[in-house]
Amino acid sequence: MKSPHRTARLALVLCLSLTLAACGSDGAGGSDAVGEDGRVVVTVAIDAGLEQGAVDAFNERVEQFEASHSDVDIQPQEYTWSAATFTSQLAGGTIPDVFTVPFTDGRGLIEREQIADIADQVDRLPYADSFNPTVATAGQAPDGRQWAVPIAAYGQGLHYNRTLFTQAGLDPDRPPTTWPQVRAAARQIAERTGQTGYAQMTSDNTGGWILTTLDYAFGGRTESIRGEKATATLDTPEMTEALELVAAMRWEDESMGANFLYDWATINQDFAAGRIGMYVSGGGNYGNLVTQNAMRPADYGVAVLPLVDDPEAGVLGGGTLAVVSPKTGERTREAAVRWIDFYYMAKLTDKDAAVLDARTLAETGQPVGAPQLPVLDRATFDAARGWVKEYVNVPVDQLRPYTDAMFDQPLVTEPTRSTQEVYGILDTVVQTVLTDRDADIPALLADAQSQAQALLDRG
Amino acid sequence: MRHGGLAPLVFLLPMVLVFGLFSWGPIVQSVVMSVQRTNMVTGAExxxxxxxxxxxADPLLWTAVRNTLxxxxxxLVFGYPIPLVVAVLINEVRRRRGLFSxxxxxxxxxxxxxxxLLWKFFFDAGPNGVFNTLLGAVGIGPLRWLQDADTAMPSLVLEATWAAAGSTxxxxxxxxxxxxxxxxxxxxIDxxxxxxxVWHVTLPNLRGVLLVTFILQIIGTAQVFLEPFLFTGGGPANATTTVLLLIYDYAFADSLGGDYGAATALSLMLAAVLAVFSALYFRLTRSWSTS
Structure with a gap:
């Protein structure tokens, strides 16, 4: 190997590697995929792991759309939003053209320009001016352009298992309405049924999400914004009170079971399986619990979140945004917004579409009528509810503790700056409180406060 | 090779292509990415x-380094000697050696x-968990296994040792x-x-292999990812966040995700540390290796 060729070989190999490496990076800008028949191909996300009935319902909606939009070829693709795989899938070109993301992730995607700016197309929709303002902001860039379409909104709720309530000697029609009642009910469930009385998410930023929910319910806020300056407000009496409640349930009452590393998927599984008495999550969670986790509808109950007697106390709101991949061309984007309008929005604004959607869902055994908050104005929302009344198949009476009171509660949007990062910091706080009996809550909060402020200062 | 002209290159090409595409390409790309900021859509900066x-400057880095160590x-204390003991015992057995192997x-x-997933059931921290039931029978516990910052890491080592011992x-x-x-x-006869x-015959004869498995074990443990990722996600309270999990979190997780620059930078630093460690180790042990 001492020949002069050695250098040449090495150079060849290096050149090759660099060329290959260069292949990996892709420039900006998108293109349209057009089929042989001249139709523009739009890949649209359908949740992974749905029951066959739900898949059938989706496919039927695709056929209905294609029948009335002859220039578009809709290709469903199984895809469920995951921040973990998103960027790599985006780089690899395997993200569908239309998909949905939670409000929480929308702002980061817009800031990083990882979704397409479809504001021009959205502005042409007839209802563009009537979005509920607190909901619309979740899909807006700082300059107010609507990059993403809010398609569903919810407030957090207290989900509970009616069967466990009954077994524990509690009245499932009268769920707790104050935090001391939640604590007492959790204790009673744990003592009498042996199951977890109250559980809380702690992992993958859901710990911060739920802790922020409790903080709001106790009258706190996790950030305050004056002009351009954002200040973290984690180290507050309200947050302390929320954590002390959790610590008391965990260590004094021992009513929180034995798993303190729940995330959204795992807590839904355990709740649907009847291992958890109560937990806090989005009020519209019924669909996931029943269609993806096979929960028995008879077990399910949901109530509004207890709020303390404080004018600042409110319910953390959230929701879902429909977004378009930045790798799409102009024609695809235009068709994508028409699909969003047809599949997600028309059922909220148009009687025929609403009835068609509800009937399709009901005929395929999918839930119709799970609790939601208005994406558009309240009048449109009430009208849409009325159109589909006869198809509602969810256990309406069991949802009453939530639906009867949800409009009376002030809805507060999630923190807007570095939302997920601050949630991540709070994950550690709530995990410590739940796994360390001697956790020093003031010290934990002081530390979280300085970490979050450093994050916000970095912008 | 010396007089082969282009022929060796042609024969080499398939290997170079595959190796370049799947090994060196990503390595070179990660070096490039470590000095860039990118969103994978617009051009990198x-x-x-x-x-x-x-x-x-990330305080989590030092937590991750401590946890990894x-x-x-x-x-090392549990996972390294156990396979050796098991191997010597199996070797001593006269019959059904294949079955035991x-x-x-x-x-x-x-x-x-x-x-x-199986061990998650075993580690259930409730009094009815598999391990807690077994330990309860002899009056120990219930232990909190993965649900406590002090016992989480030893629990991961327990599973990792069980899972990896066979190969060694x-x-x-x-x-x-x-x-x-x-x-x-x-x-x-003596x-x-x-x-x-074992002391005077087996170990001296295994010295070379023992040195190699030792360095492999160090490199393997420095890159531990699977167990903390699947069991605890780095919790409780970052007690099981390892260096590789932190790299993953930089690149992919919800809170820090999308920071490929930081992820590749930390990967390169880890690779450099391991390379230096390996070089030092072989230099120091050259004198007492069998070869």
């Missing part, structure tokens, strides 16, 4: 050594994710088979006990 500075120490190797055959056992068994039997015969045979 050159940021010099900012990513390295950012990683070094803790895992490495625990894995197969049993020792079985955990390696179980897909890691399946094994972790097979390596030791192969090495043991190469030990000349006449050495044992001579020792037996009246040596099993312990003395």
């Amino acid at each position: 050159f940021v010099g050594l900012d990513n390295f500075a950012q990683v070094l 803790w895992f490495a120490v625990l894995a 197969a049993l020792a190797y079985l955990p390696v055959v179980v897909p890691p994710v399946v094994a972790v 056992v097979i390596i030791y068994l192969a090495a043991l088979a190469a030990v000349p039997p006449e050495l044992y015969e001579a020792a037996e 009246g040596a006990s099993i312990r003395r045979k």
Whole structure:
């Protein structure tokens, strides 16, 4: 190997590697995929792991759309939003053209320009001016352009298992309405049924999400914004009170079971399986619990979140945004917004579409009528509810503790700056409180406060 | 090679292509990315050594380094000697040696994710969890296993040792088979006990293999990812966040995700540390290696 060729070989190999490496990076800008028949191909996300009935319902909606939009070829693709795989899938070109993301992730995607700016197309929709303002902001860039379409909104709720309530000697029609009642009910469930009385998410930023929910319910806020300056407000009496409640349930009452590393998927599984008495999550969670986790509808109950007697106390709101991949061309984007309008929005604004959607869902055994908050104005929302009344198949009476009171509660949007990062910091706080009996809550909060402020200062 | 002209290159090409595409390509790309900031949509921006500075200033890095070292120490204390003991015992058995080897190797055959899901049940921290029921029978516990910052890491080591021991056992068994039997015969004639045979015959003959498995174990534990990722996600309260999990979190997780610059910067630093460690280790042990 001492020949002069050695250098040449090495150079060849290096050149090759660099060329290959260069292949990996892709420039900006998108293109349209057009089929042989001249139709523009739009890949649209359908949740992974749905029951066959739900898949059938989706496919039927695709056929209905294609029948009335002859220039578009809709290709469903199984895809469920995951921040973990998103960027790599985006780089690899395997993200569908239309998909949905939670409000929480929308702002980061817009800031990083990882979704397409479809504001021009959205502005042409007839209802563009009537979005509920607190909901619309979740899909807006700082300059107010609507990059993403809010398609569903919810407030957090207290989900509970009616069967466990009954077994524990509690009245499932009268769920707790104050935090001391939640604590007492959790204790009673744990003592009498042996199951977890109250559980809380702690992992993958859901710990911060739920802790922020409790903080709001106790009258706190996790950030305050004056002009351009954002200040973290984690180290507050309200947050302390929320954590002390959790610590008391965990260590004094021992009513929180034995798993303190729940995330959204795992807590839904355990709740649907009847291992958890109560937990806090989005009020519209019924669909996931029943269609993806096979929960028995008879077990399910949901109530509004207890709020303390404080004018600042409110319910953390959230929701879902429909977004378009930045790798799409102009024609695809235009068709994508028409699909969003047809599949997600028309059922909220148009009687025929609403009835068609509800009937399709009901005929395929999918839930119709799970609790939601208005994406558009309240009048449109009430009208849409009325159109589909006869198809509602969810256990309406069991949802009453939530639906009867949800409009009376002030809805507060999630923190807007570095939302997920601050949630991540709070994950550690709530995990410590739940796994360390001697956790020093003031010290934990002081530390979280300085970490979050450093994050916000970095912008 | 010297007079082959282009022929060797042509023969080399398939290997170079595959190796370049799947090994060197990503390595070169990660070096490039470590000095860039990118969102994978618009063009990447050159940021010099900012990513390295950012990683070094992250307090989580030192937590992750401490945790990784803790895992490495625990894995060395428990994970390193156990396969050796098992291999020597199997080697001493006269009958059904194949069966015992197969049993020792079985955990390696179980897909890691399946094994972790299984062990999650075992580690259930409730009084009715599998391990807690067993320990309860002898009056211990219930332990909190993964649900406590103090016991989470040892729990991961327990599973990791169970999962990985089989491969090392097979390596030791192969090495043991190469030990000349006449050495044992001579020792037996001299009246040596099993312990003395192991100490004076087995271990000296395994020295080369032991050195290699030691360095492999260190490199393996420095890159521990699967267990903390699947069992705890780095919790409770970052007690099991390891360096590789932190790299993953930089690149993919919800809270820090999308920061490929920081992820590749930390990857390069880890690779550099391991390379230096390996070089030092081989230099220091060259004198007492069998070769």
